[in-house]
Amino acid sequence: MRKAQAASRGVSDEDHDAAVVQLRALLRRYEHYCMQTDSSPCILLKNDILLKIDQKHLLKKITLSFPDDKPSDAVLPSLQPLLMALRDERYIHVEELNIWSLPLKHKDVVELCLMLERGGRTVYPIRSLEILDCKLDDWCLERFGKAVNSSYITTLCLDYTCMSKEGLIGLLSRGFGSCQVHSLSLCYCGLGLWSGTLLASLLTKSSVRELYINGNELQCVGATELLRPVAENCQKMAETPKKTTSITDEAELINQLSNTKSSMQRKSAHKGKKTKKKRGKTKSRPEAKEGPWLKKLHMFDNSIDNQVPNQLKRLMELICILVKFSSDLIELDLGENHIGEDSGKKLLEALKDRKAAKLSPIKIQVSTRMSTETFSAILKSSKELKSGKKKRQKKRVTIEFQMIKH
CATH class of the missing domain: 3.30.750 (Transcription Regulator spoIIAA)
Known part of the structure; x- marks a missing residue:
C-alpha cells in the first residue's frame, strides 16, 4: 500500500532512501568543517536536516542564523563550513537560502557568489536568497549584484543592510537589467531621497515587479x-486600447473570418480519417509588457x-x-x-x-x-x-x- 501511494506521487522508496543518505552525508561533512574552521554548528540548520531525515525528504530550504541566546564570547556559526559541505557533497537541491544576522567577510561573499553563478562546474539552482542584517559593505553589494545577473535567483531580500548611495548603485548597476529577479526587498536599509531615482531606473530596466522598501526615508520627494x-x-x-480599438476592429474581424474558414476546411479534410493521438499542447509565452x-x-x-x-x-x-x-x-x-x-x-x-x-x-x-x-x-x-x-x-x-x- 505504501509503495502504491509513493508511486502515485511519483516518489519511490529508493528516492526516499537516497535523500536520507545525502542528508546524513551533508550533516557529517558540515560538522566536520565546523570543527576544522573552529566555528559553531548552527543549531537551527542541524534540526532542519534531522527533521528532513526523519521525514525522508530532501532539504530545500536552508537557514543559517546567529544564536540569540548565546553569550557574546561564544563561538559563532560561519558560512564557510556550509558552503564547503554543499560543494563537497554536490548537494544541488537547495532552492531557498537564508542567512540571518551573521557578519559576512569578503571571502564568504566571494564563495557564495561563485556558488550562485551558473558558470561553475556544478549548478546550484537557488531561487530565493535572503541576507538579513549581515553587515555588507559597498564592495559586497556590488559583488552580489554581479552574481545575481548570472544566477537563478527570482527573490532577493537584503533587509537591514545599511546602504550608501554608492552601495545601492553597485548592487543595481551590475546585473539587474538582464536578470530574472521579480521580487526585491530593501527594508530598513537607510535609503533616503536619493534612492527614488535609482529605484525608478531599476523598475524601468529590470523584471522587478514586487518592491518592498519599508522603514526607509524616501519621503514624498523620493517616493515621487x-x-x-x-x-x-x-x-x-490604459489609454492606448481606447485609441486603437476603432482602427483595429476591421482587421480583427477579417482575421476571425479567415480563421473560421480555415478551421472548417481542416475539419472537412480530416473527415472520415482516423484521429491521431493528441500531443501535449505547447502554450506560447505571454508577451512581456512594455x-x-x-x-x-x-x-x-x-x-x-x-x-x-x-x-x-x-x-x-x-x-x-x-x-x-x-x-x-x-x-x-x-x-x-x-x-x-x-x-x-x-x-x-x-x-x-x-x-x-x-x-x-x-x-x-x-x-x-x-x-x-x-x-x-x-x-x-x-x-x-x-x-x-x-x-x-x-x-x-x-x-x-x-x-x-x-
Whole structure:
C-alpha cells in the first residue's frame, strides 16, 4: 500500500532512501568543517536536516542564523563550513537560502557568489536568497549584484543592510537589467531621497515587479521619483486600447473570418480519417509588457507626510493613477505614512473609480491619522493587507538588545 501511494506521487522508496543518505552525508561533512574552521554548528540548520531525515525528504530550504541566546564570547556559526559541505557533497537541491544576522567577510561573499553563478562546474539552482542584517559593505553589494545577473535567483531580500548611495548603485548597476529577479526587498536599509531615482531606473530596466522598501526615508520627494515612470506608463497603457480599438476592429474581424474558414476546411479534410493521438499542447509565452509596472509595492514607514503640501499632493496624484488604472497592482502598503484626510479622500475616490472600471480589488494599508469615516471607507473599498516585514523589525531590535545586554 505504501509503495502504491509513493508511486502515485511519483516518489519511490529508493528516492526516499537516497535523500536520507545525502542528508546524513551533508550533516557529517558540515560538522566536520565546523570543527576544522573552529566555528559553531548552527543549531537551527542541524534540526532542519534531522527533521528532513526523519521525514525522508530532501532539504530545500536552508537557514543559517546567529544564536540569540548565546553569550557574546561564544563561538559563532560561519558560512564557510556550509558552503564547503554543499560543494563537497554536490548537494544541488537547495532552492531557498537564508542567512540571518551573521557578519559576512569578503571571502564568504566571494564563495557564495561563485556558488550562485551558473558558470561553475556544478549548478546550484537557488531561487530565493535572503541576507538579513549581515553587515555588507559597498564592495559586497556590488559583488552580489554581479552574481545575481548570472544566477537563478527570482527573490532577493537584503533587509537591514545599511546602504550608501554608492552601495545601492553597485548592487543595481551590475546585473539587474538582464536578470530574472521579480521580487526585491530593501527594508530598513537607510535609503533616503536619493534612492527614488535609482529605484525608478531599476523598475524601468529590470523584471522587478514586487518592491518592498519599508522603514526607509524616501519621503514624498523620493517616493515621487520612484513612482513617476510607473504611473506614467500605467496611464499610457490604459489609454492606448481606447485609441486603437476603432482602427483595429476591421482587421480583427477579417482575421476571425479567415480563421473560421480555415478551421472548417481542416475539419472537412480530416473527415472520415482516423484521429491521431493528441500531443501535449505547447502554450506560447505571454508577451512581456512594455515599460515599468508593479504588482506589489510596500512603502510602510517612509516619512511620507504633509509638511510640504505640494510634494504630498504630487505623490498622491501618482498613487491614485496606479490605483485607478493598474490592473496588475494587487498590494499597496502606505502604513505609518501620515497622508492625512485630504489625501485619504483622494485615495478613496481612486478606489471607487477602480471598482467602477471592474478591476480586481487591491490590498491596502494606510495610517489611521485621518477621520474614522474616511479610514473605514478605504478599508471597505479594498482588502486587508498584513505585512510580514514589521515582525522582522522587532526581531532585529531583540537581537541588538540581547547583544548590548551581554
